[in-house]
Amino acid sequence: MIHAQDLTKSYGKKTVVNKVNLQVNKGSIYGLLGSNGAGKTTILKMISGILKENKGTILIDDQSIFENTKKKQQLIFIPDQPYFFSHYTVKQMAEFYRDFYPNWNEARFNQLQAIFKMDLKSKIHQFSKGMQRQVSFWLALSAMPDYLILDEPFDGLDVVIRKRIKGLIFNDVAERDMTVMISSHNLREIEDICDYIGILHDGAFILEKDLDDLKSDVHKVQLAFADEFPEQLFDSFDVLHQEKRGTVHLFIVRGEKADIDQVVNTKQPLIYDLLPLTLEEIFVYEMEGIGYAIEEILV
Numbered sequence: 001m002i003h004a005q006d007l008t009k010s011y012g013k014k015t016v017v018n019k020v021n022l023q024v025n026k027g028s029i030y031g032l033l034g035s036n037g038a039g040k041t042t043i044l045k046m047i048s049g050i051l052k053e054n055k056g057t058i059l060i061d062d063q064s065i066f067e068n069t070k071k072k073q074q075l076i077f078i079p080d081q082p083y084f085f086s087h088y089t090v091k092q093m094a095e096f097y098r099d100f101y102p103n104w105n106e107a108r109f110n111q112l113q114a115i116f117k118m119d120l121k122s123k124i125h126q127f128s129k130g131m132q133r134q135v136s137f138w139l140a141l142s143a144m145p146d147y148l149i150l151d152e153p154f155d156g157l158d159v160v161i162r163k164r165i166k167g168l169i170f171n172d173v174a175e176r177d178m179t180v181m182i183s184s185h186n187l188r189e190i191e192d193i194c195d196y197i198g199i200l201h202d203g204a205f206i207l208e209k210d211l212d213d214l215k216s217d218v219h220k221v222q223l224a225f226a227d228e229f230p231e232q233l234f235d236s237f238d239v240l241h242q243e244k245r246g247t248v249h250l251f252i253v254r255g256e257k258a259d260i261d262q263v264v265n266t267k268q269p270l271i272y273d274l275l276p277l278t279l280e281e282i283f284v285y286e287m288e289g290i291g292y293a294i295e296e297i298l299v
């Protein structure tokens with residue numbers, strides 16, 4: 001489990017990560033969302049033990065990660081700009097990983113060549129950016145880490161390989177409880193893979209949500225009545241948004257479907273529709289509720 005408390009990082013006088021608390025449970029996938037400069041890379045580098053926090057603590061399985069080689073052997077950070085030793089071939093880089101990561105699995109490395117399809121003797125710096133990113137995944141997944149920390153991992157990857165890599169990550173999470181953090185500025189890019197989402201703005205979280213809870217308990221309700229609208233209808237619910245379009249009232253309501261049905265049906269509406277929301281719609285309303293326009297934060 002990753003546990004960060006009051007995590008704070010400053011460069012000079014500028015605080016870029018401010019008292020961040022987060023918990024990533026074993027075997028789960030945490031999506032760290034935020035615009036350019038929000039502090040995502042800084043947080044991921046502190047969690048990976050690359051940067052030292054100014055204040056606060058980070059514990060991975062109750063141990064500090066900074067300068068903890070043993071713990072770092074269980075964790076792989078893939079940066080937003082792939083980095084390899086200059087002039088190394090895939091094979092040489094794999095040998096380096098095999099020496100450092102005790103769980104390195106040679107059979108898996110060979111097996112994954114069928115997916116990544118790159119020549120072992122090629123020099124990595126001669127590959128395109130997208131191919132280099134694929135090499136990062138190939139090596140990381142062959143090292144069988146307990147923790148995989150990914151900074152904007154899908155940039156520059158085509159749809160097919162993106163889907164395959166997501167499948168491989170899912171597999172490792174399901175089969176051996178790997179724990180994953182993924183940063184992105186794009187909700188759509190990671191919503192299909194994450195269990196949990198944290199939205200970062202100016203170095204602090206403005207929203208944190210378990211996606212299973214979100215998908216199940218927020219509804220779009222459209223209603224029309226022959227007579228007056230019953231004003232207190234949703235008083236016992238959390239209403240994220242409401243508006244009137246002609247005679248139709250639109251509500252975004254948090255609550256169980258059965259409870260909403262019961263309240264609405266007692267008032268005998270002329271029109272009653274209860275529609276599912278996309279994840280993006282939920283985030284738009286949630287963020288509107290706390291005073292942010294989603295387009296200022298995410299793309």
Ligand SMILES: Nc1ncnc2c1ncn2[C@@H]1O[C@H](COP(=O)(O)OP(=O)(O)OP(=O)(O)O)[C@@H](O)[C@H]1O
Pocket residue numbers: 011016034035036037038039040041042043080185
């Ligand atoms: N080495 C550094 N020295 C000074 N300021 C830095 C340094 N690294 C990052 N920053 C600043 O910290 C803030 C957060 O940067 P960070 O890279 O963590 O953001 P990010 O959310 O990952 O952004 P992006 O999506 O653009 O990668 C930015 O204002 C950035 O300018």
